[in-house]
Amino acid sequence: MRYTFRRMIQAAILLFGASVLTFLFSALAPGNYFDEMRLNPQISPETIISLRGQYHLDRPLPVRYVQWVNSLIHGEMGFSFAYNSPVGPLLWVRARNTLILTLTATLIAWAIALPLGIWSAATAGRWPDRVLSWATASFLVLPDLLLALCLLILAVRSGWFPTGGLVSTGFETLLPFGKFRDIVMHLTLPVTALVLSSLPILIRHVRAAIGEVLGAPFLRAAEGHGIPRRRLLYRYALRAAANPLISLFGFSIGALLSGSFLVEVVMSWPGLGPLMLEAILARDLYVVIGGVLLSTLFLVGGNFIADMMLYWADPRIRTEAATQ
Amino acid sequence: MLFRCENDQPLLRAENLEKRYKRADALDSKEEVAALSEVSFSIFPRTTLALVGESGSGKSTLALCLACLERPTSGNIWFGEREVTALNEKELRAIRPQIQLVFQDPASSLNPGWTALEIVSEPLLVQQRLGKQARRAKAHALLEQVGIPAEKASKRPGIFSGGQRQRLAIARALALEPKVLILDEALSALDCSVQAQIVNLLLELQTSLGLTYLFISHDFAMAAHLSDQIAVMHQGRIVETGSVETVVHAPKHTVTQRLITAAMGSPALPYPPKVA
Numbered sequence: 026m027r028y029t030f031r032r033m034i035q036a037a038i039l040l041f042g043a044s045v046l047t048f049l050f051s052a053l054a055p056g057n058y059f060d061e062m063r064l065n066p067q068i069s070p071e072t073i074i075s076l077r078g079q080y081h082l083d084r085p086l087p088v089r090y091v092q093w094v095n096s097l098i099h100g101e102m103g104f105s106f107a108y109n110s111p112v113g114p115l116l117w118v119r120a121r122n123t124l125i126l127t128l129t130a131t132l133i134a135w136a137i138a139l140p141l142g143i144w145s146a147a148t149a150g151r152w153p154d155r156v157l158s159w160a161t162a163s164f165l166v167l168p169d170l171l172l173a174l175c176l177l178i179l180a181v182r183s184g185w186f187p188t189g190g191l192v193s194t195g196f197e198t199l200l201p202f203g204k205f206r207d208i209v210m211h212l213t214l215p216v217t218a219l220v221l222s223s224l225p226i227l228i229r230h231v232r233a234a235i236g237e238v239l240g241a242p243f244l245r246a247a248e249g250h251g252i253p254r255r256r257l258l259y260r261y262a263l264r265a266a267a268n269p270l271i272s273l274f275g276f277s278i279g280a281l282l283s284g285s286f287l288v289e290v291v292m293s294w295p296g297l298g299p300l301m302l303e304a305i306l307a308r309d310l311y312v313v314i315g316g317v318l319l320s321t322l323f324l325v326g327g328n329f330i331a332d333m334m335l336y337w338a339d340p341r342i343r344t345e346a347a348t349q
Numbered sequence: 350m351l352f353r354c355e356n357d358q359p360l361l362r363a364e365n366l367e368k369r370y371k372r373a374d375a376l377d378s379k380e381e382v383a384a385l386s387e388v389s390f391s392i393f394p395r396t397t398l399a400l401v402g403e404s405g406s407g408k409s410t411l412a413l414c415l416a417c418l419e420r421p422t423s424g425n426i427w428f429g430e431r432e433v434t435a436l437n438e439k440e441l442r443a444i445r446p447q448i449q450l451v452f453q454d455p456a457s458s459l460n461p462g463w464t465a466l467e468i469v470s471e472p473l474l475v476q477q478r479l480g481k482q483a484r485r486a487k488a489h490a491l492l493e494q495v496g497i498p499a500e501k502a503s504k505r506p507g508i509f510s511g512g513q514r515q516r517l518a519i520a521r522a523l524a525l526e527p528k529v530l531i532l533d534e535a536l537s538a539l540d541c542s543v544q545a546q547i548v549n550l551l552l553e554l555q556t557s558l559g560l561t562y563l564f565i566s567h568d569f570a571m572a573a574h575l576s577d578q579i580a581v582m583h584q585g586r587i588v589e590t591g592s593v594e595t596v597v598h599a600p601k602h603t604v605t606q607r608l609i610t611a612a613m614g615s616p617a618l619p620y621p622p623k624v625a
Contacts, residue, residue: 150371242458246518249416249450250472250525251442265460340462341507 032332036325043321047314048090057082058106058308080104082310093311102318103311107304112315116297120282120319122191123289123296127281129212130219134227135274137220142231143258146239157232161225173218173291186214189293215292219285223277230273234266241265267338275331279324358429359391360561361415361448361529366424368410368585384410385421385585392529392578395555397562399572399593401608402582408565411582412533415563416450417441428529446476449522453534455514459506465492465517466502472524491520495550512543516550523554531563536571548575569612573597581605 059076062068077083081092093103101111108115145157164172180186187193193207238244239262247261277284282297289298297316304312336342366388369381384407392398402408413419415426417433425434433444452458459468470488473479479487492502495516506514515535522530532551536544548571554560566572572579579596581589583604589596600606 242452242454243460245413245418246450246452246458246521247460247471247475248418249445249448250475251445252475253442254438261460265462341505344505 028336029333032329036329039325040318040321044094044314044318045090047317047321048086048093051310051314052086054308056308058310060308080106093314102315105304105309105312107307107309107312112311115300115312116315116319119295119297119300122294123282123285123298125191125208126212126215126289126294126296127219127285130216130223130285131277131281133216134220134223135277138224138227138231139263142228143235143263145228145232146235146262147254147258149236149239154232157228161228164221164225165229169218169222169287170291172221173215173288176214176218177292180214187211188214191295215285215288215294218288218292222288223284227273227277231266231270234269235262238262238265264338268335271331271334271338274334275327275329278327278330281327282323283320357393359427360394360429361392361563362390362427363411363415364389364425364427366411366414366421366426368407368414368419369422383585385414388424388585388587390580390587390590392561392563394528394561395559396578397555397564397576398578398580399564399566399576400580400582401566401569401572402604403567403608406582407585408582409533410585412450412531412563412565415529416448416531417445418450446472446525447527448529448531449525449527450531450533451515451518451522451535453537455511455518455538456506458518459514459521461506464503464505465497465509468506468517469520469524472521476525478525487524491524492517494523494554495520510543511539512546515539515543515547519547519550519554523558526558527560529561529563531565533565534567535564537566537568544571551575567608569597569608571612581608 059073059082062073062076063070074083081089084092096103096111100113102113102116104110105112105115141157145154148154177188180188187210191208191211192204193211196204196207199207235258244257244261244265248257252261285294285296286298286301288294289296290302293299297319300312301316303309304316366385367383368385369383371381388407388411390398400408400411410419414421417436421434425432427433428444428447431444433441436444460471463471466485466488469491470484473484473487478484489499489502493499497513497516497520501509501513506517509517515538518535519530536547539547551562552575555562562575564572564575573593573596576593579589579591579593580587581596581602581604583602589600589602589605596605597609600609
């Protein structure tokens with residue numbers, strides 16, 4: 026319990042530090058949203074100054090930070106100049122769309138990577154392992170962008186899948202099952218792109234982790250007790266190799282919000298990716314800060330979940346934490 | 350000490366064993382390394398055969414083949430009346446509990462996440478031999494048998510000393526009541542005084558449980574002290590076999606002579622041979 030508490034305090038400090046730094050760096054970056062207006066001869070300098078005042082951009086940084094924290098408490102997270110609305114609800118909708126995409130992709134990728142990685146480790150040096158090693162190496166060198174574009178071409182040529190967006194036009198008129206099917210059809214391509222890009226790394230990590238424990242004498246001993254091969258691999262070896270994999274899993278939770286930017290932009294998925302890209306280009310300050318902080322939150326949260334899972338999975342860590 | 354009767358059948362017999370591995374360092378090489386070649390020997394019930402040789406001479410490969418954990422490339426192994434090299438994977442799984450291994454490094458041979466009690470009960474759980482209560486009782490009895498204090502039953506191997514870990518490994522190996530115990534350099538990682546304690550424990554257990562040992566070591570003196578028969582391995586072959594006295598007092602092969610000198614400084618024995 027104290028272990029959990031300490032971890033939470035650390036997470037809170039980390040988040041606070043990240044928010045201060047993000048604020049600082051976004052203030053140091055040259056240019057702001059209203060610079061582009063200055064180039065427009067139809068907008069007078071006075072208007073721009075009053076606009077800056079309206080959004081408190083003329084105030085000193087600490088004051089703006091306190092104001093931002095205040096609006097964070099109210100769930101607004103500042104104000105978007107481009108969308109002319111509070112950042113909170115804006116981010117929430119986009120983050121939800123991103124999560125639909127990345128959660129599906131992460132779960133599928135792990136569900137495929139675990140058995141394949143274990144299989145690869147168990148047949149090390151023989152043909153399944155060789156085929157898998159070649160396949161993962163080939164996908165590893167293939168850029169995500171190329172992969173996504175290939176899938177897009179495939180979709181356009183075949184016409185089997187929609188090539189962008191979350192839902193079809195007329196989504197509201199569909200029955201519940203039809204709605205589900207529509208979302209699945211839209212999800213297929215970006216999820217495939219994400220799974221294919223993360224799968225090789227996951228398979229290789231699983232293979233390495235399992236391979237490392239597979240030669241361990243205590244597994245040899247268990248084999249000597251007459252344990253069936255499958256149970257040895259999935260119960261004993263996987264359990265013994267779990268720690269690095271759990272950390273990796275935490276990391277992949279951390280990448281849930283930020284890992285799919287490229288795929289989202291290429292496949293026009295209405296997630297955080299396109300929003301952040303626009304916001305950065307337009308210097309839509311609070312949207313950028315909100316997005317960065319949300320990603321940090323997930324990173325910290327992912328690590329926190331991984332720590333909790335480690336605590337649960339490894340009795341040695343439990344004992345260590347209890348004695349401290 | 351235990352003498353073998355001449356009419357006894359060998360408990361474990363190997364004939365013309367050969368094990369070849371593909372070279373790991375070359376990518377597509379067809380080159381093979383012979384870890385074992387033309388290995389033949391017999392171990393009789395309730396006796397100890399020592400397998401002595403330098404590191405890399407194929408001792409551990411032989412141990413894994415005999416424990417049915419690796420298949421030899423060619424040759425035959427008999428366990429009692431059964432030819433284990435002819436069995437399929439499922440039949441092997443039934444044989445394996447009869448031949449148990451104790452490894453060199455007690456730190457890595459015990460699952461670091463389990464308590465002593467869990468480690469010792471695991472083989473029983475795998476084999477579904479006993480009910481929950483009986484399993485617990487048996488595990489406690491095993492720990493007591495190897496001299497691990499009862500209050501340490503709920504501790505994990507991390508806090509145990511090297512000697513205690515090796516005791517734990519022996520208890521685990523005994524859980525399934527095996528006929529043969531293969532001690533693969535089981536004493537090498539321990540210091541002298543602890544070695545002596547474990548040797549005494551092994552001798553005690555051999556008498557009380559009627560065990561057959563295959564004692565693998567690079568330490569000739571220890572092998573001579575513990576065994577009835579000695580086989581000397583060199584580059585995957587057995588170059589000399591015989592009773593302890595004949596091999597120690599009249600070593601024929603240069604490798605044997607070298608090993609004896611290495612272990613004792615001179616051809617004199619620090620320990621009395623087991624069979625007087």
